[in-house]
Amino acid sequence: MKISATVTLKKDVLDPQGKVVSQTLKNMGYKSVINVRQGKYFEIELNEADKEKAKKIVEEISKKLLTNIIIEDYTINLE
C-alpha cells in the first residue's frame, strides 16, 4: 500500500523559503498570489494491506521521524 505524508511548517513559524517563493511569484506578475508555504512530501510504500493499520504506522513514522512537532505539522493522505 502507498501512503503519502505532507510536512509543513506550523502557521506561526517563519518560513523564509516560502516567503521568497511568494515574492518571486509576485515579481513574475502573479498578482493574485497572497502567500506560499513550502513543505516536504513523502511517499511511503508499506507491506500492509489493512488501511487502518497502515495509517497508524505512517502516523507513528510521521511523529517519530518525519516531523519536528515543535515547528511542523503533518497530514497523511491515503490513496
Added chain:
Amino acid sequence: MNSSVIVFPGSNCDRDIAVALEKFQINNQMVWHNETNLPKSDLVILPGGFSYGDYLRTGCIASKSRIMHDIIKHANEGGLILGICNGFQILIEIGLLPGVLLRNKKLRFVSKNVYLKVINIENQFCLSCVKKNIIELPIAHNEGNYFADDKILQNLEDNNLIAFKYCDEKGNISNNSNPNGSSNNIAGILNNNKNILGMMPHPERLIDPILSGEDGSMIFESLLKSQ
C-alpha cells in the same frame, strides 16, 4: 579526563575537535555512530559538520543512531556532553536540549568570526571565562537560528541556562550583533542540570595563536578545571 567524539557520516569537524582535545591532554577516543557501547567517558562530544548531508532535518538522522541509547544514558547519569554546531542540532533532535534551530533568517550560510558574551560562567564548560567574558569564535552554519516558544525562553533566562549570546565587540547584545536571527541572540544553551552544552560557534577552531586566536581554549581549560 576521558572523552569520546562521536563520528557520523558527513561530519567534518570531528578531527579538528580531536586535535583540540589532544592539545589539552584530554584522553580521547573516536566512536563510530553505529557502535552500541559508549567507552567510559567523562565527556561526550557531538562534533560539527553535516551529518548525513543534513537530510530530512539537520541532525535528525544522526539523532536516531545506535550509539544514542548510551549517550542518553550518559546524559541522565550527569555525564558531560558538548554539542558543537551540527552537534547542537543533534542534541535538539534527541530532545536533550529544548527548542529548535531554524534556517538562518537571511537564508544565507554564515561563515565568520563573531563575538559572544558568556552569560553563565558557573557551568563546567565556561569556568575559565571568569577572566574574559566577551570572546571571539567562528560560526559556520546555515541552520543556527535558535527558536523556542516564550515559555521555554523564559525558563532559559530565569534559570540562567543561556551560556552564550551573540554580541558586538563591546558586549552589546542587539539585533545588529545577531548573525542568524536567533531568539534573544542565543548562541548556546545548557540543560537544566547544566551537564549538557549545545553551541553554534566552534571553540575547536580557535585554540592556537597560529589559527588567529585562542578564545576557544577557555572551553577546554574549563572542562579540565571542572574535574
